[in-house]
Amino acid sequence: MASPADFSAPADLLMPGAAADMVAAVGRWLRYLGTEKRLSPKTLEAYGRDVRVFLGFLASHLGENVSLAAMAGLHPRDVRAFLARRRADGLEARSIGRALAAVRSFSRFLEREGEGRMAAFAAVRTPKAGTRLPRPLAIGAARQVVSAEARDHEDTAPWVIARDSAVLALLYGSGLRISEALGLRQKDAPKPGEQGQLTVLGKGQKTRQVPVIAKVATAIDDYRKLCPWSLGPDDPLFVGVKGGQLSPRIIQLAMERLRGALGLPASATPHALRHSFATHLLGRGGDLRSIQELLGHASLSTTQVYTAVDTAALMKVYESAHPRA
Numbered sequence: 558m559a560s561p562a563d564f565s566a567p568a569d570l571l572m573p574g575a576a577a578d579m580v581a582a583v584g585r586w587l588r589y590l591g592t593e594k595r596l597s598p599k600t601l602e603a604y605g606r607d608v609r610v611f612l613g614f615l616a617s618h619l620g621e622n623v624s625l626a627a628m629a630g631l632h633p634r635d636v637r638a639f640l641a642r643r644r645a646d647g648l649e650a651r652s653i654g655r656a657l658a659a660v661r662s663f664s665r666f667l668e669r670e671g672e673g674r675m676a677a678f679a680a681v682r683t684p685k686a687g688t689r690l691p692r693p694l695a696i697g698a699a700r701q702v703v704s705a706e707a708r709d710h711e712d713t714a715p716w717v718i719a720r721d722s723a724v725l726a727l728l729y730g731s732g733l734r735i736s737e738a739l740g741l742r743q744k745d746a747p748k749p750g751e752q753g754q755l756t757v758l759g760k761g762q763k764t765r766q767v768p769v770i771a772k773v774a775t776a777i778d779d780y781r782k783l784c785p786w787s788l789g790p791d792d793p794l795f796v797g798v799k800g801g802q803l804s805p806r807i808i809q810l811a812m813e814r815l816r817g818a819l820g821l822p823a824s825a826t827p828h829a830l831r832h833s834f835a836t837h838l839l840g841r842g843g844d845l846r847s848i849q850e851l852l853g854h855a856s857l858s859t860t861q862v863y864t865a866v867d868t869a870a871l872m873k874v875y876e877s878a879h880p881r882a
Contacts, residue, residue: 572609574616576624583608586666595762597736607659614639628664629673633680636660640684650684657683691832691862692824699729699833701819702812703776716783717798721811723773723780724795724803728827730773732834732851733757735805735827744790749778759853767851835863 572580587605590596596604615623615631618638636657643653657678664675694702703726727738737757747753747769754766777794786800795803808827816825835848849860 572612574622575609575612576622576627578625579612579623579628582625582667582670582672583612583663585670586663589666590662597760603655604659604662607656608663610643611639611656611660614642625667625672628667629675631675631677633677636677636681640681644684654683657681691836692822692829693833693836694821694825694829696833696837698819698821698825699830699837702815702821702825702830703729714798716780716785719776719780719783720795720803721808723776724808725812725827725830726773726776727769728830729834730770731755731767732831732838733767734759734831735808739793739795739803739805739808741794742790743781743788743792743794746777746781746794747774750775757853761855763853765850765853832863835860839863 572583575583583605586608587601590604591598591601612623615627615635618635619627621627639660640653640657643656648656661678664678667673668675693699703722724735724738727733728735737759740758741755745755747755750771751774752771753769753774755769756764757767758764780795784796786796788796788800793802797803797807805827812825812827815821816823831852835852838848838851839845845860845864846857848863849857852860854860
């Protein structure tokens with residue numbers, strides 16, 4: 558993955574159609590986002606990609622290499638033309654909105670650097686994205702996914718089976734993002750067989766406390782006992798077959814195999830276990846504000862989407878069971 562420093566490379570290598578001053582500015586912007594705003598590497602990668610696509614479009618649209626002066630001279634119609642092109646490329650409103658957010662962020666950075674007024678970007682509305690409801694697993698399916706017994710048929714080392722089960726159990730049992738689970742260290746491991754808490758590092762480098770039920774703590778301990786690697790307290794809690802940091806892709810592939818074995822839909826991803834955690838808590842009477850804290854959402858409105866999921870489930874029960882439905 559490209560780092561922010563990579564964007565100081567010559568324009569013809571990374572951003573065809575962008576003038577040298579523009580390439581240098583993109584590099585400074587990405588370094589600023591990484592060091593000052595502390596955005597995650599994945600967000601940096603996505604923002605950098607969106608701006609490169611935008612600059613490539615502008616080069617074709619304007620018929621010249623895009624310089625900082627050309628950027629300052631844009632009109633709202635130029636930005637709207639870019640959004641129309643992305644829509645024609647098949648992007649959904651949500652992805653188009655993210656691309657516009659990236660370009661706006663870059664334009665604000667240029668304004669702060671004294672590169673001119675970038676009024677064209679503020680004059681364009683963000684496309685409205687329809688609310689996309691999370692797709693949680695049913696309780697029975699979620700329990701199957703986190704069970705090591707579901708993998709007994711696989712030609713896989715027992716410690717790897719135990720590791721994957723422990724990771725998936727954390728995602729469902731504590732509502733973690735996969736990056737949060739894989740960011741844990743050996744010293745963070747909960748006491749086996751006991752209900753406790755974990756301190757996890759979430760989005761925006763914010764820490765929060767999450768509960769760990771006894772079954773999840775036991776699953777983690779089972780994995781650690783079988784793990785063949787000698788690991789220190791600051792080493793990753795979950796490691797790959799060579800003893801290094803476990804890649805999220807490995808857990809995603811494990812989930813793909815489980816989908817086939819258990820007949821689950823394509824929406825059954827590792828992140829769906831986090832959705833399942835929130836939805837099942839809400840369905841059992843969990844308080845929305847508490848669920849917000851457990852998930853690490855900055856805004857309650859983000860958590861409120863799960864109320865729509867729970868209502869949708871209730872309506873399905875009503876429609877299938879009520880004699881007059």
